[in-house]
Structures are given as structure tokens and as C-alpha cells.
Amino acid sequence: MFLHEERNTAFEWMPEMAAALETASLLDLERGNPQQLANMFRTFGHPALTIAKELGGAGASASSVAKLHTWVGAHCPSLAIMMTMHHHTVAGMMAARQFFPDIQGLLGLIARDNLLVASGFAEGRTNAPILESTMTVEKTLGGYLVNGSKKPCTMTHHFDVITFGVSCLDPEGRAQIGIGVGFADDPSIERKNFWAVPHLQAADSHEVIFNNLMVPEAMMCFSATIDDQLDDAQQGTGNHWFAIWFQLLVSASYLGMASALASRALAGNKGSQENRAMLLIDLQGATMALRGLAASIDDNRFLRRDLAHAQATRFAIQEAVNRISTHAFEILGGMAFMSSEEIAYLLVATRLLAFHPTSRLASTAFLCEQLS
Missing domain, CATH: 1.10.540.10 (Acyl-CoA dehydrogenase/oxidase, N-terminal domain)
Incomplete structure (x- = not known):
């Protein structure tokens, strides 16, 4: 099956x-x-x-x-x-x-x-690493004031808790990434409709705006705080936890979409045996790559090189997803396209993996440094 x-x-x-x-x-x-x-x-x-x-x-x-x-x-x-x-x-x-x-x-x-948590990091920003942010943060006596916006932000109108990234300098002048937490009922959080295309519209991905959101000190976590407690080999691990998990799960989700197209093509027993075999090879290769990345997470591997492996795996799966969906689409043929809206919907949906962080362009230097 x-x-x-x-x-x-x-x-x-x-x-x-x-x-x-x-x-x-x-x-x-x-x-x-x-x-x-x-x-x-x-x-x-x-x-x-x-x-x-x-x-x-x-x-x-x-x-x-x-x-x-x-x-x-x-x-x-x-x-x-x-x-x-x-x-x-x-x-x-x-x-x-x-x-x-x-x-x-x-x-x-x-x-x-059973609260739902939205992710307010670098989604939708060209060439941005996942935790990079343009939101501003100001230290006050009561905590931190956060201003800025995130778009698109999945579950805009339906999250209970939202996490978001901020970039700032610590008292010593070191650049650091902060991860803050806000709650849906806070009046400082505004929502504005943004997503206009029909694909993935049910994910409720619109704009979330922070207008002087006050974040208590205990709910603002800075990367330097983690790095100060780690040895040289582990530096940056605090950022990598989020990024590596994201590459795993976004790859898995889009592989599922491509698999839905492939299953329709294989069930119809259409196309040549060679074409069906190529489809199965890509599916198997992407699945095994995904499972290898998951196994490394279960082994608690979150160092800098592990992040490079996670990104490389995501890009390899992204290319496989494109090939799988294209080959399945061709095998299914024009009549299937004309008679089933699902097929056209899934073909376009699979392409959206390319728009999730981090982009290949933003990762090029890092991947060459770590993997060559």
C-alpha cells in the first residue's frame, strides 16, 4: 500500500x-x-x-x-x-x-x-535565513517592546501563541537573535489579510503586526544566553534547533503533496514502466533522505555541520518533489488534468516549497563552507 x-x-x-x-x-x-x-x-x-x-x-x-x-x-x-x-x-x-x-x-x-503556536520568523522574505528578522526590540523596565510585522504568518487568525524572531545588539555590542512569545488575545497584535492566491489558502497565512507588544523578560530568549553556556563546537546550536526541525517538517509536508500526485499516477498504471520506475526511484530516494535527517535529530545532532546537512537534504528533497510532481502530471495526462481539479492544485502546491526559508541563494556560502 x-x-x-x-x-x-x-x-x-x-x-x-x-x-x-x-x-x-x-x-x-x-x-x-x-x-x-x-x-x-x-x-x-x-x-x-x-x-x-x-x-x-x-x-x-x-x-x-x-x-x-x-x-x-x-x-x-x-x-x-x-x-x-x-x-x-x-x-x-x-x-x-x-x-x-x-x-x-x-x-x-x-x-x-492543546494550544496552537504560530511561527513568526523569516517566512516570505527573499534570501532570508529562517530566524532572521526585521522586527525591532527595545529593552524597557517591564521587559521588551516589539514592533514590526510578519507576513505571511500561518494560522494568523487561529493561533493561541505566536513566537517571533528579533535581531538586536547585546550590552557588549554583540549581534544576537532573540525569540519572543506573544499571546493571541494581546491587543498589541493586529491582523491584516494578505494571502490572495487559492493555493494553501486554508492555512490562514496573512499578516501579523506587532504594535508595541510588551514581552516579559522571561518570554524573550536570546541566542547569546545559550552560546555563553556552550563550548566552541556547539556555538549557534540554539538557532539550529528551530532551523533543522523546520527543514525536516517542511520537506516532509511537501513530499506528501508530491506523493499524492504520484499515488494517482501509479494507481492508474499509466505511462511506461520506465517512467513509473523513475517516479518510484525519486520517491524512495526522497523518503530515505527524509528519514536520515529525522534520525539525526533523534540522535540530538544540532551542530553547525548538522544544519548544513539538514539544508542540503531539504534542497535535495525539493528537487525530487519537483521531478515527482512533474513526472506524475505527465503520466496522468491531459484528460486527467481536465477532469480533476485536485491534480492541477497539487502540482502548483508542490512548487511552493521553494518559497520557504532558507533559500538556496542564502545558503550557498554556508553549504560550500561546511560540505566541501
């Missing part, structure tokens, strides 16, 4: 949501109200999947979460994107909790109340 292991994982961790997705129309979900997907995720999708059991979460492995995302991506691309933004952020906070004790309380709250 196609995506057999991924399906088993989905039914193991979220049986009610998996059953609903398996019987629903992909286009009905994609064209529906984002509230429907957010409610499904919050109620049945296990938002605490990557949170440790001692904090009330499931303690799922990266290998399991990656399989889950591939299966969801094949059945509801917009939901897979919602889950990517939530899970990579929560997993990054899990790793950072040893340096910022107050995050542990927030993670416990997320697990207890």
Missing part, C-alpha cells in the same frame, strides 16, 4: 483526525474555512506531539513526526503547513527549555490546553 508506514503512524498518533482526512475531499478541505482545520488540529491533531511526556506531551520522535507530516501533506496540504509551523516551533522550544526555565511552563500550558 502506498505510504503504508506513514498511514500507520498517522493512525497511531491521531486516529480520529487521520480517519477524517482519509474520507474527506482534498479540495473541500483546501477551499474550506481555515477555522475547520485549526479546530481539527487543536482537538484531534495532538498539538503536544513533540513535547516531552513529563510536561504532558506525547514525546514523539522526529522519525514519527516526519512520517505523520508526509501522510497529512498527501491528504490536506494546508493542514500540513499549519502543523509544520506549530511543531517545528514547539520542538525548538523543547530543546531550549534547559536554558530558559520559563519556557517549560509555557510548554506545559500548550500540552494541557
Whole structure:
């Protein structure tokens, strides 16, 4: 059975949501109200999947979460994107909790109340690394005042908690990245509609604006605080937690979308045997690359070279996704395109992986330095 292991994982961790997705129309979900997907995720999708059991979460492995995302991506691309933004952020906070004790309380709250977490980092900014930010932060007696905007931001109208990146100088003049936390009901957070295209519209990706958002000191975590407690080989690890998890989950989600097209092509037994074999080779190669990256995360590998491996894996999967979707589209043929809106929708949706951070151009020097 196609995506057999991924399906088993989905039914193991979220049986009610998996059953609903398996019987629903992909286009009905994609064209529906984002509230429907957010409610499904919050109620049945296990938002605490990557949170440790001692904090009330499931303690799922990266290998399991990656399989889950591939299966969801094949059945509801917009939901897979919602889950990517939530899970990579929560997993990054899990790793950072040893340096910022107050995050542990927030993670416990997320697990207890099934809160959804939006990711307000560098999405949508050309050539920007994932944690880079243009938002400003000002230290005050009460904490930090944050101003700026993030667009697009998935789950704009439906998040409970939002994390975001800020760039600033510490008292010694060192550049550092800060990761702050805000809550949906804060009056300093404004939302503005932004996404105009029909693809992935149900992911609710619009603009979030911060107007003098006050962030308590305990909810603003700076990279220098982590680096000061690490040896030379581990410098930057605090940033890598979020970035590596993101590359894993965004790759898994889009591989799922490409797999949905491939499954339709293979089920019809169309095209030549050679074409079908090439499709299967690309699927297998991308799947094994994804599982290798997940295994390295489960081995707690988050050093600078590991980030390079994660980025390289993502770009390799991105190219495979493009080939898979194109070959599947050709195998299915013009009549399938004219008679099934899902096929055209999935073909375009798979191409959007290229727009997620980090871009190849932004990564070129880093990859050459670390991998050559």
C-alpha cells in the first residue's frame, strides 16, 4: 500500500483526525474555512506531539513526526503547513527549555490546553535565513517592546501563541537573535489579510503586526544566553534547533503533496514502466533522505555541520518533489488534468516549497563552507 508506514503512524498518533482526512475531499478541505482545520488540529491533531511526556506531551520522535507530516501533506496540504509551523516551533522550544526555565511552563500550558503556536520568523522574505528578522526590540523596565510585522504568518487568525524572531545588539555590542512569545488575545497584535492566491489558502497565512507588544523578560530568549553556556563546537546550536526541525517538517509536508500526485499516477498504471520506475526511484530516494535527517535529530545532532546537512537534504528533497510532481502530471495526462481539479492544485502546491526559508541563494556560502 502506498505510504503504508506513514498511514500507520498517522493512525497511531491521531486516529480520529487521520480517519477524517482519509474520507474527506482534498479540495473541500483546501477551499474550506481555515477555522475547520485549526479546530481539527487543536482537538484531534495532538498539538503536544513533540513535547516531552513529563510536561504532558506525547514525546514523539522526529522519525514519527516526519512520517505523520508526509501522510497529512498527501491528504490536506494546508493542514500540513499549519502543523509544520506549530511543531517545528514547539520542538525548538523543547530543546531550549534547559536554558530558559520559563519556557517549560509555557510548554506545559500548550500540552494541557492543546494550544496552537504560530511561527513568526523569516517566512516570505527573499534570501532570508529562517530566524532572521526585521522586527525591532527595545529593552524597557517591564521587559521588551516589539514592533514590526510578519507576513505571511500561518494560522494568523487561529493561533493561541505566536513566537517571533528579533535581531538586536547585546550590552557588549554583540549581534544576537532573540525569540519572543506573544499571546493571541494581546491587543498589541493586529491582523491584516494578505494571502490572495487559492493555493494553501486554508492555512490562514496573512499578516501579523506587532504594535508595541510588551514581552516579559522571561518570554524573550536570546541566542547569546545559550552560546555563553556552550563550548566552541556547539556555538549557534540554539538557532539550529528551530532551523533543522523546520527543514525536516517542511520537506516532509511537501513530499506528501508530491506523493499524492504520484499515488494517482501509479494507481492508474499509466505511462511506461520506465517512467513509473523513475517516479518510484525519486520517491524512495526522497523518503530515505527524509528519514536520515529525522534520525539525526533523534540522535540530538544540532551542530553547525548538522544544519548544513539538514539544508542540503531539504534542497535535495525539493528537487525530487519537483521531478515527482512533474513526472506524475505527465503520466496522468491531459484528460486527467481536465477532469480533476485536485491534480492541477497539487502540482502548483508542490512548487511552493521553494518559497520557504532558507533559500538556496542564502545558503550557498554556508553549504560550500561546511560540505566541501
